[in-house]
Amino acid sequence: MKWTLSARPPFFLPAAVRSHGWIQLAPFHREDEEGTAFTYVRELDSGRAVEMRVTGAPGGVSVEVDAALTQDEQAALSRDVAWMLALDLDLSEFYELVRDEPKLAHVERRAQGRVLRSPTLFEDIVKTILTTNTAWGGTKRMVSAVVSQFGAPLPGDAGRHAFPGPERLATSDEETLRNETRLGYRAPYVLALARAVAGGELDLEAYKTSDLPTPELRKEMLALKGVGPYAAANLMVLLGRYDFLPVDSWALKVVSHEWHGGQPIGATEVEAAFEHWGAWKGLAYWFWDWSYLAEGG
DNA sequence: GGTAGACCTGGACGC
DNA sequence: GCGTCCAGGTCTACC
Numbered sequence: 001m002k003w004t005l006s007a008r009p010p011f012f013l014p015a016a017v018r019s020h021g022w023i024q025l026a027p028f029h030r031e032d033e034e035g036t037a038f039t040y041v042r043e044l045d046s047g048r049a050v051e052m053r054v055t056g057a058p059g060g061v062s063v064e065v066d067a068a069l070t071q072d073e074q075a076a077l078s079r080d081v082a083w084m085l086a087l088d089l090d091l092s093e094f095y096e097l098v099r100d101e102p103k104l105a106h107v108e109r110r111a112q113g114r115v116l117r118s119p120t121l122f123e124d125i126v127k128t129i130l131t132t133n134t135a136w137g138g139t140k141r142m143v144s145a146v147v148s149q150f151g152a153p154l155p156g157d158a159g160r161h162a163f164p165g166p167e168r169l170a171t172s173d174e175e176t177l178r179n180e181t182r183l184g185y186r187a188p189y190v191l192a193l194a195r196a197v198a199g200g201e202l203d204l205e206a207y208k209t210s211d212l213p214t215p216e217l218r219k220e221m222l223a224l225k226g227v228g229p230y231a232a233a234n235l236m237v238l239l240g241r242y243d244f245l246p247v248d249s250w251a252l253k254v255v256s257h258e259w260h261g262g263q264p265i266g267a268t269e270v271e272a273a274f275e276h277w278g279a280w281k282g283l284a285y286w287f288w289d290w291s292y293l294a295e296g297g
Numbered sequence: 298g299g300t301a302g303a304c305c306t307g308g309a310c311g312c
Numbered sequence: 313g314c315g316t317c318c319a320g321g322t323c324t325a326c327c
Binding site: 133134135137138141142178182183184185186 | 303304305306307308
Binding site for chain 3: 131133134227230248249
């Protein structure tokens with residue numbers, strides 16, 4: 001079955017798909033380099049896995065599932081896609097703010113500002129933990145292993161699985177996650193998170209709509225084992241709070257080249273460089289035009 | 298509150 | 313092919 005969802009304009013699906021590396025992580029699958037369509041394998045409440053195919057449509061996106069769905073299941077998938085692509089996000093204040101900044105003036109024209117996210121915060125936290133202290137190739141390998149070893153298989157395609165819910169990961173053990181899934185020292189962090197959510201001690205989904213002030217919400221993220229300043233800031237951006245910068249080695253490098261002549265700098269200098277953008281600094285950093293660095297300038 | 302060392306893996310490098 | 317070194321954030325112990 002196939003249906004459409006509307007998005008608050010301006011909206012351009014490839015801009016969201018290409019907003020960061022999440023599209024390269026299972027169970028996402030990008031159909032082309034441009035990001036005009038992607039698929040995602042989602043486990044329904046019944047335990048059955050289905051593949052969603054998302055493409056651009058006039059005024060929003062089209063969602064296609066090659067399986068029969070109940071009304072409730074279709075509604076749940078619609079909520080997933082709306083969250084993953086932030087279809088209702090209002091960026092008019094951000095666009096107004098950055099209109100005169102040459103390094104950000106492109107964002108409105110290209111309908112940038114939405115950051116692709118997973119359907120659940122649990123999945124995004126696990127993935128974020130798996131980005132820390134490793135190269136991107138390691139992140140892709142670890143996420144792929146988590147999905148293939150624990151995720152519900154997609155009927156008819158043994159090679160694809162959904163991202164496992166916390167209940168599935170909670171039944172694993174540190175030894176397995178460490179040595180078979182090869183998460184290394186991150187294994188106890190992922191296991192503790194899964195068990196806390198599965199056991200009802202932690203309601204991550206409530207954070208999506210939390211009224212907590214951003215610094216308080218950040219403290220909640222930092223309280224999770226394996227989540228430090230970088231990971232917390234990354235998660236805050238995914239939660240639509242842009243007050244903090246995810247300062248990693250890449251941020252130190254590009255900010256140094258942009259404003260400090262390539263000299264070694266710390267997180268303080270990165271923060272200072274974007275302080276001007278206030279509550280939007282996370283997005284300003286995310287969508288800053290660093291292309292000249294990639295081109296070798 | 299700040300800092301040093303450990304954690305784990307894969308890739309680069311030298312032999 | 314093998315061994316060594318290093319990069320990548322966070323945690324814990326210590327000052």
